[in-house]
Amino acid sequence: MNFELSEEQKNYTETVSKFVRREILPDILPLEQAHRFPGDILRKAWELGFLNLSIPESVRGYAVDAVTTALIVRELSYGDTGVSTSAMCNDLANVVIALHGTPEQQSRFLRPFVEAPLIASFCLTEPGAGSDNSAMTAFIRKGNDGVYVLNGEKCFITNASFASQFTVFCKAGSPKGLMMACVIVPCDLLARAETAEHPNGSREIRLPGGGTIRTGKPEDKLGQRLSNTAAVTFEDVPIGEDQVIGDRRRGFQYVVDVLDFARPMVAAIGVGLARRAFDVALAYTKERKQFGQRICDLPVARDTLVKMWKKIELADLALLHAAWKVETKAEDRGIYASLAKNTAAEAALFCANEGLHLHGGYGFMSEYEISKLARDAHIIDIYEGVREVQDMIVGRELV
Numbered sequence: 001m002n003f004e005l006s007e008e009q010k011n012y013t014e015t016v017s018k019f020v021r022r023e024i025l026p027d028i029l030p031l032e033q034a035h036r037f038p039g040d041i042l043r044k045a046w047e048l049g050f051l052n053l054s055i056p057e058s059v060r061g062y063a064v065d066a067v068t069t070a071l072i073v074r075e076l077s078y079g080d081t082g083v084s085t086s087a088m089c090n091d092l093a094n095v096v097i098a099l100h101g102t103p104e105q106q107s108r109f110l111r112p113f114v115e116a117p118l119i120a121s122f123c124l125t126e127p128g129a130g131s132d133n134s135a136m137t138a139f140i141r142k143g144n145d146g147v148y149v150l151n152g153e154k155c156f157i158t159n160a161s162f163a164s165q166f167t168v169f170c171k172a173g174s175p176k177g178l179m180m181a182c183v184i185v186p187c188d189l190l191a192r193a194e195t196a197e198h199p200n201g202s203r204e205i206r207l208p209g210g211g212t213i214r215t216g217k218p219e220d221k222l223g224q225r226l227s228n229t230a231a232v233t234f235e236d237v238p239i240g241e242d243q244v245i246g247d248r249r250r251g252f253q254y255v256v257d258v259l260d261f262a263r264p265m266v267a268a269i270g271v272g273l274a275r276r277a278f279d280v281a282l283a284y285t286k287e288r289k290q291f292g293q294r295i296c297d298l299p300v301a302r303d304t305l306v307k308m309w310k311k312i313e314l315a316d317l318a319l320l321h322a323a324w325k326v327e328t329k330a331e332d333r334g335i336y337a338s339l340a341k342n343t344a345a346e347a348a349l350f351c352a353n354e355g356l357h358l359h360g361g362y363g364f365m366s367e368y369e370i371s372k373l374a375r376d377a378h379i380i381d382i383y384e385g386v387r388e389v390q391d392m393i394v395g396r397e398l399v
C-alpha cells in the first residue's frame with residue numbers, strides 16, 4: 001500500500017490550490033453574498049482542465065482517475081463548495097454516459113464539454129420522490145410514430161438554469177411503471193439563442209423537434225449560494241433511441257453506478273470544507289486573546305481544535321479509500337462511498353459549527369467566513385442521499 005501521491009496528483013493538487021487562492025478566496029464573501037452563478041470561475045477552471053473529469057480517454061485524449069478527481073474536488077471545495085458542487089455536477093450528469101453510453105453517444109454527448117465550457121444537470125429528484133427515487137413519475141412513452149416522448153417535473157436540480165444538457169432519470173412506459181430509464185436531453189446552442197430569459201431567472205427552451213423545457217426561478221438557499229438550483233419541467237420532449245442510455249429498463253442500476261462514483265466526490269466536498277473551517281478557526285484562535293492567552297492555548301478550546309483535526313484526517317482516509325475502491329471497480333465500492341460521504345459530512349458540520357463557536361459572537365456575523373461555512377456545510381449531509389439513506393445502504397450490506 002502506498003500513501004504517496006503521484007507526480008500528476010501533486011501537480012493537480014498544487015495547481016487547483018493556487019487557482020483557489022487566486023480566483024476564489026480573495027473575494028469569496030462578496031461573491032457569495034451576490035448569490036450569482038460563478039460562470040467566469042467555472043470557465044477558468046475548465047480552461048485549466050479541472051472540469052469534466054469523468055470524460056473517458058477515447059473522447060478527451062486522456063483520462064483522470066477517481067482518486068485524482070477526488071483530490072481536485074477536495075482542493076476546489078477548500079475555496080467554495082458552491083463552486084465545486086457546480087463543477088462536480090457536470091460529472092454527476094455525464095458519468096452515466098461514460099459508463100453505459102455507446103461510443104457514438106459518448107462522442108455526441110460528451111465531446112461538446114471538451115470543446116466548450118458547457119454546464120450539465122443531473123435530474124433524479126422530484127417533488128414526491130426524494131430519498132425514495134422509485135416514487136418518481138417523470139416518464140417516457142413511445143408514440144404511434146415510434147418516438148419516445150418525455151414528460152415530468154424535477155426539483156432541486158443543480159446547474160438547471162445554465163445547463164446545456166440534462167441527464168434525466170424517468171420511468172419507462174408509464175408514470176407508475178416499475179422500470180426506470182436514463183435519457184440525455186441536449187439543448188446546447190438553443191439554450192443561448194432561443195432562451196426566453198424571464199426577469200425572475202426562469203427560462204423556457206422550445207426544442208426544434210418539438211417539446212419544451214422550463215427551468216424555474218433559481219432557489220434562494222441557506223448556503224452554497226454560488227451553486228445554482230432550480231426545478232425543471234419537461235413537456236412532450238421527443239427522445240430518439242440514440243438519446244436513451246444503455247437498456248431503458250436498467251435505470252435503477254445506472255443510478256447506483258452514478259452515486260457510487262459521485263458520493264466519494266461529495267465526501268471530497270465535505271473534507272475540503274472541513275479543512276477550510278479548521279484553518280479559518282485556527283487562524284482566528286491564534287490571533288484572539290482572552291484570559292490573557294491566545295484562545296488556541298486555552299486547554300478546552302485546544303481540545304476542540306484537536307477534535308476537528310481528527311475528524312478531518314479520518315474523513316480524508318475514508319474519502320481516499322472510497323475513491324480507490326471506485327477506481328479499482330471493487331465490488332464493495334458502494335458501502336465505502338456511503339461511509340466516506342457520511343464521515344465527511346459529519347466532519348464538515350462539526351468543523352464548521354465548532355469553528356463558528358470558537359469565533360464567539362464574531363462567528364455569528366456574516367462578515368466572518370466561518371458563518372458562510374456553517375451555512376454551506378448542511379447540504380453535504382443531504383444531497384446525493386441523506387445520512388439515513390447512506391446508513392441504510394451500509395446496514396443492508398452488513399447483514
Ligand SMILES: Cc1cc2nc3c(=O)[nH]c(=O)nc-3n(C[C@H](O)[C@H](O)[C@H](O)COP(=O)(O)OP(=O)(O)OC[C@H]3O[C@@H](n4cnc5c(N)ncnc54)[C@H](O)[C@@H]3O)c2cc1C
Binds near residue numbers: 123124156382383
Ligand atoms: C442544494 C441542493 C442541490 C441538489 N442537487 C440535486 C441535483 O443536481 N439533482 C438531483 O436529482 N437532486 C438534487 N438535490 C436533491 C437531493 O438529492 C434531495 O434533496 C435529497 O436526496 C433528499 O431528498 P428530499 O429533499 O426529498 O428529502 P426526503 O427524502 O423527504 O427526506 C427528509 C428527511 O427524512 C428522513 N429520511 C428520509 N429517508 C429516510 C430513511 N430511509 N430512513 C430514515 N429517515 C429517512 C431524513 O431525516 C431526511 O433528511 C439537491 C438538493 C439540494 C438542496
